[in-house]
Amino acid sequence: MVRANRPWRLVPGLSKALAAALATGAIATVNSTVWSLAQALSTPRLVIATVGSLAIMIGWLIVDAQLWHHPSKISPEARQKARLYNTSTIVTVGIGVLVCYIGLMVINFLWALFILNDRVFASLTRSPLGAADYVTLAWFVASVATVGGALGSGLESDEAIRATAYSKREQERRRTLENDHADQRVT
Numbered sequence: 001m002v003r004a005n006r007p008w009r010l011v012p013g014l015s016k017a018l019a020a021a022l023a024t025g026a027i028a029t030v031n032s033t034v035w036s037l038a039q040a041l042s043t044p045r046l047v048i049a050t051v052g053s054l055a056i057m058i059g060w061l062i063v064d065a066q067l068w069h070h071p072s073k074i075s076p077e078a079r080q081k082a083r084l085y086n087t088s089t090i091v092t093v094g095i096g097v098l099v100c101y102i103g104l105m106v107i108n109f110l111w112a113l114f115i116l117n118d119r120v121f122a123s124l125t126r127s128p129l130g131a132a133d134y135v136t137l138a139w140f141v142a143s144v145a146t147v148g149g150a151l152g153s154g155l156e157s158d159e160a161i162r163a164t165a166y167s168k169r170e171q172e173r174r175r176t177l178e179n180d181h182a183d184q185r186v187t
Contacts, residue, residue: 002091010096011103014161018100020152025108025145029137030115032124038140039125039133046139050101053146057097060150062089065161097146104145109138 011018028034041049062068069085071078112134121129153161 002088002095010093011100014100014149014153016155017149017153020155021100021104021145021149022107024148025104025141026111028141028144029108029111034141034144035121035125035133035137038137039127041136041140046136046143049140049143053143053150054094054097054101057100057146057150057153058090058093061093061097061153061161064154067093067161100149101142101146104149105138105142108141108145109134112137112141 067089069082069089071082116129116134116137118129121133127133
């Protein structure tokens with residue numbers, strides 16, 4: 001199911017979220033407070049920032065676009081199908097968001113290489129700018145930018161998010177289930 005959904009399509013399909021993430025990353029990269037924060041963060045805290053930002057983006061996309069499947073029947077079989085559909089949704093959106101995160105990290109690293117000045121950085125952080133600083137800054141900024149992208153995804157229509165998160169077949173299956181569920185409520 002995940003492969004059929006083609007999670008890598010999520011990145012270009014969410015143009016408003018991507019624009020918000022890129023803008024957030026560009027601004028954060030030139031912010032001296034972000035430089036100081038990135039230098040002060042330990043690796044475990046950077047990992048927590050990464051996991052947290054990914055979880056926020058995945059959760060926001062699923063909740064905002066109503067991608068979560070609720071079983072129309074209370075039977076164990078219906079609940080099992082709902083678990084399967086929801087698991088595939090989480091994995092599909094998770095892979096797409098992870099691809100976006102890695103892309104943001106690379107773009108922010110290249111942006112930092114281009115824009116940062118050794119002397120300005122050293123005068124504000126009181127330490128020289130080294131290779132590890134570029135990597136740490138790009139890593140931290142990717143987390144900040146991912147949260148910015150989550151906010152930007154709110155500008156996307158639910159249909160656009162569903163179209164990028166699901167294959168045509170999965171979209172049709174979900175529409176059929178929703179119609180069946182609506183018919184059951186009427187009767």
